[in-house]
Amino acid sequence: LKTPTFDNWQWEDAEIMVLLQVMYTDLDFISTFNIELDVMQQFLYEVYRRYNNIPFHNFKHCFCVTQMMYGLIWLTDLRSKMDSIDLLIMLTSAVCHDLDHTGYNNAYQINARTELALRYNDISPLENHHCAVAFEILEKTESNIFRNLSTEQFKRIREGIIKCILATDMTRHTEILNKFKALLPVFDFSNKDNRDVLMMIMIKVSDISNEARPMDVAEPWLDCLLQEFFNQSDMEKLEGLPVTPFMDRDKVTKPSSQTGFIRFVLFPLFIELANLFPCLELNSNDEEIHCVKNLKAKDTTGKTTVFRHLSVLRFWPILLPCLLSSNIQNTHLSVYFITRQTFASVDFSYHEYI
Ligand SMILES: Nc1nc2c(ncn2[C@@H]2O[C@@H]3COP(=O)(O)O[C@H]3[C@H]2O)c(=O)[nH]1
Ligand SMILES: [Zn+2]
Numbered sequence: 001l002k003t004p005t006f007d008n009w010q011w012e013d014a015e016i017m018v019l020l021q022v023m024y025t026d027l028d029f030i031s032t033f034n035i036e037l038d039v040m041q042q043f044l045y046e047v048y049r050r051y052n053n054i055p056f057h058n059f060k061h062c063f064c065v066t067q068m069m070y071g072l073i074w075l076t077d078l079r080s081k082m083d084s085i086d087l088l089i090m091l092t093s094a095v096c097h098d099l100d101h102t103g104y105n106n107a108y109q110i111n112a113r114t115e116l117a118l119r120y121n122d123i124s125p126l127e128n129h130h131c132a133v134a135f136e137i138l139e140k141t142e143s144n145i146f147r148n149l150s151t152e153q154f155k156r157i158r159e160g161i162i163k164c165i166l167a168t169d170m171t172r173h174t175e176i177l178n179k180f181k182a183l184l185p186v187f188d189f190s191n192k193d194n195r196d197v198l199m200m201i202m203i204k205v206s207d208i209s210n211e212a213r214p215m216d217v218a219e220p221w222l223d224c225l226l227q228e229f230f231n232q233s234d235m236e237k238l239e240g241l242p243v244t245p246f247m248d249r250d251k252v253t254k255p256s257s258q259t260g261f262i263r264f265v266l267f268p269l270f271i272e273l274a275n276l277f278p279c280l281e282l283n284s285n286d287e288e289i290h291c292v293k294n295l296k297a298k299d300t301t302g303k304t305t306v307f308r309h310l311s312v313l314r315f316w317p318i319l320l321p322c323l324l325s326s327n328i329q330n331t332h333l334s335v336y337f338i339t340r341q342t343f344a345s346v347d348f349s350y351h352e353y354i
Helices: 013-026 035-047 058-073 085-097 106-111 115-119 125-139 151-166 170-186 190-209 215-239 252-278 321-325
Strands: 294-298 304-308 333-338 342-348 350-353
Touching: 013 035, 013 058, 035 085, 035 125, 035 151, 058 085, 058 190, 058 304, 058 333, 085 151, 085 190, 085 342, 106 115, 106 125, 106 215, 115 125, 125 151, 125 190, 151 190, 170 190, 190 252, 215 252
Parallel strands: none
Antiparallel strands: 294 304, 294 350, 333 342
16 A cells, blocks of 8 residues: 555445545554544545546545555655644645546636636636535534644644645646745755645645556556546537647547656656655666666756656656667667657757766
């Protein structure tokens, strides 16, 4: 349950609810926050009920995101760096982060002027809604896992969960990533603002981490995502609304959807998390990639690139053996990123290898 190899497809929803409870128990939340087991179960059942039966943003997605968060907490030994309340905020935000998602994204909500867009004035309508539903569940005593906490603690948790869930709006991706990058050189775990940004980064990483999983786990998720995308673009065409290009069944294929996403969204985000946690870098015992671990190259402008491989992304881009065996004097090097569906080649023109 602690590794990215965990296969969600082998578990029924009822079993998944038990697995979620195991995570709360294993992180000592049940004992630390005095959560009664029937309240824990009622909370998880309410969460389960309020995820919709849609292709992607469903209860199984909620589980995968939570499981990745749980795995990252262990992998980065976060328990030694942050207090239990922060960890409780992170895990619970993951559980609740897509509650009552309708399968149509914010662009649709806004363009179609849905009830949610009207209610939230076009500002992250979905994320605001996910968060509001979470606190509806927590309003009921029988499903309020925080009911034995002090008013002050509840206040801090509420503020944290709101921050984390609102951070999953991808229109804020660059803003949050840049904030984190700026903090990195002086990152301070004792500073609340620093920890808040890290928590936002960790939920974002978990939210888009399907491609960090083994192929037979990740690929069905892509099918689910595209099915939801295509449902939306079909609806947009039907209603005469602007069609989001990356959702258009006439324009998108599985490889085209993944290569750009991994290169421009997923990898740059994951790399920054690894900059804070070097343990996310490749395990040095891993011989296959050991040789490329410290490879650096200088391009014609003199800029140095260090090739990276993250253990948390071990199932995804593997720098092909071409790197290991290629003529190191070669002035032109192609690095192949193997994705699930295709080879995407990225050309680097390096004139010097260090
Ligand atoms: N193309 C692509 N997009 C993804 C993948 N995983 C997550 N996303 C996108 O990232 C977004 C994260 O927030 P949302 O859940 O709103 O919607 C998600 C998708 O649009 C993936 O594997 N491929
Ligand atoms: Zn999500």
